[in-house]
Amino acid sequence: MTTLPSISLTAQAFEPGALLTTFCAGRDETGAVASFVGLARAERGQATTLELEAYPGFTDAAIAAFAEDAKARFDLHDYRIVHRIGRIAPGEAIVFVATAASHRRAAFEACDFLMDYLKSRAPFWKKEHGPDSERWIEPTARDRTDAERWD
Numbered sequence: 001m002t003t004l005p006s007i008s009l010t011a012q013a014f015e016p017g018a019l020l021t022t023f024c025a026g027r028d029e030t031g032a033v034a035s036f037v038g039l040a041r042a043e044r045g046q047a048t049t050l051e052l053e054a055y056p057g058f059t060d061a062a063i064a065a066f067a068e069d070a071k072a073r074f075d076l077h078d079y080r081i082v083h084r085i086g087r088i089a090p091g092e093a094i095v096f097v098a099t100a101a102s103h104r105r106a107a108f109e110a111c112d113f114l115m116d117y118l119k120s121r122a123p124f125w126k127k128e129h130g131p132d133s134e135r136w137i138e139p140t141a142r143d144r145t146d147a148e149r150w151d
Contacts, residue, residue: 006079007064009054011086016096023080023098030077034107035098036115042090046130050088050137053125066117074110076101081114083124116147 016037024033040050054060067079077100084094095118099110118124120139127136139147 006067006081007060008082009056009060009085010082011084013092014082014084014096016093019080019082019096020098023078023100027077027100029102030100031102032104032107033098033100034104034111035096036111037093038095038115040088040090040092040094043128043130047090047128048131049090049129050094051127051129052083052085052088052094053127054083054085054123059123062123063118066122067114070099070110070113070117074099074101074106074113076106076110079110079114081118083118083122085124087129113150116143116150119143120147 016035020033020035023035027033041047063081063083067081070076071079079100080096080098082096084092088094095115097111097114097118099107099114101107101110120143125136127134
């Protein structure tokens with residue numbers, strides 16, 4: 001099994017399939033791996049780029065603390081989170097989350113739990129750039145409701 005950092009913030013595009021292959025390698029005691037890939041949307045031509053800002057050292061530490069809580073809560077063997085920062089074009093991957101557990105339900109729920117946190121509570125600042133304007137993006141009411149169901 002290849003050892004990689006559990007949390008990565010990167011300005012570089014990444015290949016989710018390659019990340020998943022690496023994450024799965026050598027897991028002879030893991031019964032389930034669940035993964036999620038979030039992509040930047042063009043919003044029907046209204047978004048030309050998505051820009052994510054983070055404070056390295058702070059943002060990744062906050063995510064790591066939450067992920068370690070998820071590891072204990074769902075009895076995970078492991079997790080991997082890769083999150084883009086900087087400018088992201090429509091169709092590019094923004095986030096990759098993978099969870100490994102003994103059983104599928106724990107892997108699925110942990111992946112969902114982590115994504116709810118990343119979408120609504122992780123310390124990122126998001127701005128959508130379009131052909132005529134730019135705007136800051138806040139979590140929606142649905143995003144907040146999704147996250148609250150775990151409290």
